[in-house]
Amino acid sequence: MFLEFVEGPLWYASVAIFAVGVVIRLYEILARGVKPDLAPPRAGGTAGALRTLVSRSWTAKGFSSGALFHLVAGYMFHLGLFVLLLFAAPHVVFIEARILGFGWTPAPHWVFIVAADLAFAGLILLWLRRVMHPVLRRISTFDDHAAAWLTFSVMFTGCMALLLSHDSLRALHMLSVCLLLIYFPFSRLMHAFTFVLSRGYTGAAMGRKGVQA
């Protein structure tokens, strides 16, 4: 019954809160507007926006070794999670049955295990840096920790559900997914959508000045 609840009403409610919440958050940002730039541009803002959208995916040339940690651990986590989310066999089945109506060939099991290990390692390394590095200790908020632990619980319960395949463990995984979806639009996890805006705005502004930022 609990499984029916989390895969039924709670799933629908959490997806609705996620979707509506993300739209509201994006609207809250865009509605504030930006004044048009009256200074004559040196180059195009659109090209600058697109360039920065891509270029910030890696660290600036010659930047510090501290950035290397973030680059490596960050991509371990994000890429691992991406592979897990979209190519793990149970997820492909779920997406086909409950979301899109169609699926695709899932990744082999060993790929799933490697992706999961990388995602876990990346998330743990990033969180450890957050609690140990003086800069991150100063700038981190409750939100940063909550998002990290919620994500961890989704991944952890997912592993347990996979390994033991009991309904209760699958329900626990689904419950943590629903909680993450509900929490998402209220949190810094919104960066998953808003990074397009932040990179774009800066790229456009700097691009108009002729600076490849």
Next chain:
Amino acid sequence: MAKVVTEHDYARGVAVLREQIDARVAAYLSSCVGCGLCAEACLFYTETGDARYTPIYKVEPMRRLWQREQTLAGRIGKALGFGRDLTADDFAAWQEMTYNSCTLCGRCSMVCPVGNDIAYMIRKQREAFAAAGYTPDGLQTAATRALEIGSPMGVTWKALAAQIGHAEKATGLKIPVDVQGADYLALFSSMEIMNFPEYIAALARIFAAAGVSWTVSSQAFEATNSGIQIGSSEIARELVGRVVDAAEGLGVKYVISPECGHAYTAIRWDGPNLIGRPYAFEVVHILELLDQLRRDGRLQTEGFDERKLTFHDPCQIVRRGGVEQPPRDLLAMVAPNFEEMPDHGKMNWCCGGGGGLSANEEAYDLRTTVFKVKKRQLEAVGVETMITACANCRIVMEEALEHYAMPVVIEGVTELIAAHLKPQPPAPTGD
């Protein structure tokens, strides 16, 4: 006339801070994942290890206001009695992070993985602090002088006229003043006029040789904009407006921004947005003009400076201004032993004196400390001569070089080029 606010009024500061949160700021605050990479790019953090100087932490008042009032979670929390509003203590505590430990150099903005322009946010936060009177005494004094006298250093037209007289004597050339219909209006920074007046003579010689039609205005000669530094658009608008009125009154085609970083930001990029309309003239940085003259064949040099030398990139001209290659192309004309320092170009390290810090006595020790990064750059490249294109960078770095007993001489690009001008009969004027 705009006024410098000196009385503390944090409530006004909160109201102004609220107005500063546009879509860009909201996007930046939403996207920040607290990774701390901005600290790795900021010389105030790297040279002190003080985590308070983490760039995104400098805008914590702005973040708290945005989160509490402009996010659903914050509004719910506020309604339930969680969190707290900004107070006078917050403004007092953050004045140091907003002014003393930030030159608006923008190096942090180049490395943020989510693309946040943190320097933009700090500039916006300064609007609130300036409106609330939480600004360093030195900046208040400089801005007041700029409004009342026309120069943050109290330089009057008479003082500039005296320097012009010296330059005319030294060059044998007449420097045009208030010439209606000249092509170019040259501005100067007070720092140049008082500390590096050889720039004036250099301009005169180069323009005579290249046949440039130019003038100086007795009504508005100051390029430095203290409004930008203190963070008051009202003050910045008035100061830029004086230049615009003078330039449009003289009917010039171009205004030349001199070897000064924030002056270029003020007149080239901020100015039209401050006054709410495009100019009736174009703005060029002196480096851009000299480079154009070079490409047109109107700037001819002879001989070389055999010294090994390097170039310090002024942040507001290169990284925030987009003028990176012209100084290098100009130096290539006369400096065969030019060598780039590590992290040159748009990722160069700030001199530590921009953004009003050179006028802020409270920040003197800190900017001397953070100069250590520039010191390491100079030691790595191994030069005794450094060229730059900003009089403020120059004076700040000269003081620091003296402090660290480093035998490095600093010169300006324009004076170096002028020193190697090929003697030639003056070309016909007109562009």
